Amino acid sequence: MEIFLPIAHMDVNIALIASYGALVGFLSGLVGVGGGFLITPLLIFTGVPPIVAVSSGAAQIAGTASGASYLQWRHGNIDFKMALLLAIGSWAGGACGVLAARLLVREGHFGNVVMFLYVVLLGIIGAGMLIESLRAVVRRAAPAAAAARSATAPGSPPRTERLRWQTDFPVSGVRLPAAAPLALGGAAGILTSLMGVGGGFIMVPTMLYLLRMPTRIVVGTSTFQLLFTTAAVSVMQAGINHSVDPLLAGILILGSVFGTRLGAWLGARLPGEKLRLILALVVVAVAVKMTLALVIAPSEPYEMSIEVH
Amino acid sequence: MRRWLCLLVVLPAWMAAIQSRAGEPLVVVPEKDQVDITTDFAGTEFKAVGAIEGAGDLIIKVVGPQQEVTLSRQIKLGPFWMGGDRVRVAGAPSVLLLYATRPIASLLSRADQEKHGLLLEGATVRIEPQLQAHAAEDWRKAFFRLKEKRGDYREDDRAIKMFGKRLFIATLPLPSDIQVGTFSVETLLVRSGRVVGRDVARFRVRLAGLERWVWNAAHDHAWAFGVLFTLAAMALGVLLNAIPYRRARHARP
Numbered sequence: 001m002e003i004f005l006p007i008a009h010m011d012v013n014i015a016l017i018a019s020y021g022a023l024v025g026f027l028s029g030l031v032g033v034g035g036g037f038l039i040t041p042l043l044i045f046t047g048v049p050p051i052v053a054v055s056s057g058a059a060q061i062a063g064t065a066s067g068a069s070y071l072q073w074r075h076g077n078i079d080f081k082m083a084l085l086l087a088i089g090s091w092a093g094g095a096c097g098v099l100a101a102r103l104l105v106r107e108g109h110f111g112n113v114v115m116f117l118y119v120v121l122l123g124i125i126g127a128g129m130l131i132e133s134l135r136a137v138v139r140r141a142a143p144a145a146a147a148a149r150s151a152t153a154p155g156s157p158p159r160t161e162r163l164r165w166q167t168d169f170p171v172s173g174v175r176l177p178a179a180a181p182l183a184l185g186g187a188a189g190i191l192t193s194l195m196g197v198g199g200g201f202i203m204v205p206t207m208l209y210l211l212r213m214p215t216r217i218v219v220g221t222s223t224f225q226l227l228f229t230t231a232a233v234s235v236m237q238a239g240i241n242h243s244v245d246p247l248l249a250g251i252l253i254l255g256s257v258f259g260t261r262l263g264a265w266l267g268a269r270l271p272g273e274k275l276r277l278i279l280a281l282v283v284v285a286v287a288v289k290m291t292l293a294l295v296i297a298p299s300e301p302y303e304m305s306i307e308v309h
Numbered sequence: 310m311r312r313w314l315c316l317l318v319v320l321p322a323w324m325a326a327i328q329s330r331a332g333e334p335l336v337v338v339p340e341k342d343q344v345d346i347t348t349d350f351a352g353t354e355f356k357a358v359g360a361i362e363g364a365g366d367l368i369i370k371v372v373g374p375q376q377e378v379t380l381s382r383q384i385k386l387g388p389f390w391m392g393g394d395r396v397r398v399a400g401a402p403s404v405l406l407l408y409a410t411r412p413i414a415s416l417l418s419r420a421d422q423e424k425h426g427l428l429l430e431g432a433t434v435r436i437e438p439q440l441q442a443h444a445a446e447d448w449r450k451a452f453f454r455l456k457e458k459r460g461d462y463r464e465d466d467r468a469i470k471m472f473g474k475r476l477f478i479a480t481l482p483l484p485s486d487i488q489v490g491t492f493s494v495e496t497l498l499v500r501s502g503r504v505v506g507r508d509v510a511r512f513r514v515r516l517a518g519l520e521r522w523v524w525n526a527a528h529d530h531a532w533a534f535g536v537l538f539t540l541a542a543m544a545l546g547v548l549l550n551a552i553p554y555r556r557a558r559h560a561r562p
Contacts, residue, residue: 006523011485067546238535302451
């Protein structure tokens with residue numbers, strides 16, 4: 001069944017778009033990443049103009065993330081205190097990032113440099129997570145002693161005890177200076193606004209390995225945090241670029257519901273290290289995909305984008 | 310089948326219209342002067358009937374409203390392919406469709422094709438910012454290549470059907486991503502290498518119904534639309550997840 005999208009100005013197959021939504025919802029429910037990295041290229045591949053794909057994708061993730069957040073909240077997986085500090089940090093960081101981007105764009109190949117850095121960063125994070133989670137899975141499979149702390153990722157705790165404003169985060173079971181989530185949120189916010197792709201990939205490993213929060217709480221908190229970022233992007237894209245297609249986003253959200261529930265259901269039954277392994281595989285896959293796009297010669301170096309008026 | 314029945318209904322009106330202009334060498338009557346894009350729009354066909362006086366070949370040129378296009382290209386930096394420069398291409402028609410009863414190159418000389426705008430790569434386009442001639446030429450070539458690849462600029466010698474020696478029906482497919490605006494349909498009658506008759510019709514493509522409403526809302530009240538729709542999207546997400554959750558909880562003994 002086909003439907004004509006008023007903003008994207010093209011007709012699409014409803015079932016196909018809904019299945020994209022389901023896929024993204026599944027990832028969102030399972031590992032707490034938004035899926036913008038997935039939905040944008042899928043939509044562009046279908047023929048949706050890039051700016052409409054990015055904007056409608058953000059609107060969809062805002063919808064999906066609020067649904068997923070509801071489920072995570074019912075499962076008690078959201079650390080609201082942490083999420084609030086991260087969100088404040090990422091908003092401030094995002095604003096700085098936008099300003100920085102505006103200044104840096106004049107330097108020419110700015111976009112390429114950021115893209116390059118991002119791929120390297122993702123590659124390192126993904127590889128590190130993959131090694132860690134594989135070890136944890138193997139260790140657990142062996143009948144040996146220490147599967148002690150499968151809920152949290154291993155590693156030495158950050159040396160932050162002497163910093164001020166030590167705050168308890170009872171849901172995550174950690175004690176940190178309040179500046180830590182603010183700073184990390186800020187860093188993620190800068191990257192998000194520079195790259196234009198979701199902060200999930202930065203935020204999730206950060207919470208896992210630096211803030212040392214339990215995997216399940218990380219997934220829930222990341223999902224909740226994502227809600228604010230993507231909602232803000234969606235409103236701004238609609239206001240400035242008129243590029244949010246409500247029919248497209250609506251179909252994606254409807255499709256994502258099934259995926260989200262399946263993801264959240266599966267996530268609640270998987271041990272922490274397996275969840276981390278899945279996330280690691282996703283991060284590595286994205287890094288590989290981006291690297292291939294950088295290395296493989298395009299069949300047509302020119303690209304055309306038509307302004308929809 | 311339904312299409313042919315429709316044709317049967319409008320045919321008398323067409324014939325009357327053609328009759329009223331008897332004596333002209335070429336008369337073309339379009340099926341409609343407006344195409345509405347509704348929710349179930351998936352492209353359409355634009356039909357026109359016409360009559361010619363005496364023998365000859367037909368060329369129909371469909372020109373769409375102008376469109377702004379951004380072209381970008383990837384460049385190689387060391388081993389990596391990266392986003393390079395970009396330009397805007399303005400002043401080019403969104404579509405340029407050339408239909409003829411025979412390949413146009415065999416009907417008219419190149420000079421005549423150029424004169425009547427019958428070359429796919431003949432449209433004048435503005436490249437912005439202004440570049441040196443050879444650099445601009447690269448972008449120009451890329452623009453036409455991509456347009457032809459998309460099927461926006463194309464030539465087709467099967468779209469016109471002759472009925473006997475005088476009447477013809479042209480069936481012109483319009484894609485679903487057709488630009489909104491006014492299209493011109495110019496028909497030329499060609500006899501022994503010369504254009505001997507010309508008729509121009511126009512039709513308008515516009516958004517209708519829900520499509521129009523959404524488009525207006527998203528453009529006229531952009532911020533309100535953004536805030537309201539994002540809130541609605543979030544509410545929809547929660548609602549769709551909350552209902553089954555509650556039901557499952559209540560069902561539990």
